[in-house]
Amino acid sequence: MEVHTHPGVSADEIADPSAVREIQLWLRGYLRRHPVASLSTLGAQVVLGIRAIQYLFVDIVKGQFPFREFVQQAVFMAKTAYVPTIAVAIPISATMSIQFGLIAGQVGATSLAGAAGGLAVIRQAAPMVTAILLAAAVGSAICSDLGARTIREEIDAMEVMGVSPLRALVVPRLVAAIVVALGLTGLSSFVGFVAGYLFNVYVQGGTPGSYLATFSSFARVGDLFLAMVKAVVFAVIVAVVACEKGLSTKGGPGGVANSVNAAVVSSIIMLMLVNAGFTELYTILFPRTTL
Template sequence: MTFSESGSATTGTRDAIGEVADGARRYIASHPLMSLGTLGGQAVLAVRTVQCLFTDALARRFQFREFIQQAAFMASTAFVPTIFVTIPIGVTLAIQFSLLAGQVGATSLAGAATGLAVIRQGAPLVAAVLLAAAVGSAVCADLGSRTMREEIDAMTVMGVSPIHRLVVPRFAAVIIVGIALTGLTSFVGFLAGYTFNVYMQNGTPGSFVATFSSFATIGDLLLALAKAVVFGAIVAIVSCHKGLSTRGGPAGVANSVNAAVVESILLLMTVNVVMTQLYIIVFPKASF
């Protein structure tokens, strides 16, 4: 290799490294601002959606037909996957807690441990993740496609608010379906844990049910339902915001759906930890 060829190769390497460094600096400089803009837009959309929900309900302008259609579609989309995901999770929790109870000599408390794990943590999280993956992605894709076809702009020009017409019914439908899925997950999880403990691990049916009802209190069920409401609101707001802010054609719709699912799941996990810790702090006796 000659000196000129060596110098040109070195210069090309430096140019490539410089371009990578410039790209990294631009990403670091712009990404926090984009994140703050997204967070602010979602907060504004959440406030306006809740406000429009109450005003529409009081003024009797709520879009019941759209709400029924969306709720039926969401329920049919998430019902079967929720059951098939809940069963292995309930069985896994039953196995792990039964082994732990056997190691400490408290096999009779397997039902209590399964009840606390399923109702307080498992049911809301499973329902929320499936809500984000199945329902949230569908909502985001629907609104993203409408945005790309300029239907949202046309509605705005005609004086029809997209929040009143599209976001509010979906917001209410996601919350209702989230509550229903949480109840379904609690029942299926309990049934799976009971069946596996009694028929596969030779547990005592009466002991399982008695310890379950003793340790899994009404407060745990109320916590699960409260989580379902909050999780449903998060999924609805994130999915609607990503759909309405879609840019870039069909590829933009795919990117919006991916971003909506990822952001929803991250927020759900964070909010779940916060709500669980607050519940333990405020109601310490009910947490044991």
């Protein structure tokens, strides 16, 4: 009988050909390949993010911040993401307006559609649309760029010459992602609110004054502040994950493609989890008051 080999398993365990033993060996290998590797990757991303933030403040104080690279990356990110952000914010806002309008009509509270739709756009839709598009468009570009540099051994050459890839490449991309995320979140909030207003008034037959009055009654400055805080955190997540995946690329051009795919998927999953935590924490700390 052919005996399957498993790394990290003793010879006595391999000698037992029973089905139970094979399942145990497979489970051990699965845990080692997936959950343990995932924790290791998460740890590397946390370390990379902390070091990048530390270097950011040190370089700003010393006057060594790579401003030219920051400007180039910020312009590239804005040009890449602002059109998709507007294109996605409009239909999402229209969809929310439809759903909230239907629900409000069923319970006899049509006048509250403006408050519900506007708050949903500012607190949830705008930062999430911006973050997902940053992960899909900007994060993939960052990861592919750094991944290509890694497989061409440019990163190793920089380290040999005494140039820190973290300071020269990661820090300016991190700052650019934060700045662009703040701007795109504001743009997405404005476009989404206007789109929801126009759709509610001209398509669903709502009242302009009622829409604006209910929104101003419920909305607070803290809602926009929450959206901006989310934008900063989401941008850090996208930039750190993309940079870590790019700098750890292996396996040639195929490895770059795998890194880009892993960066986008990992970023979106983390964004969803962090967004849920932010929303629940904000609801607990700042409970919504009535009219």
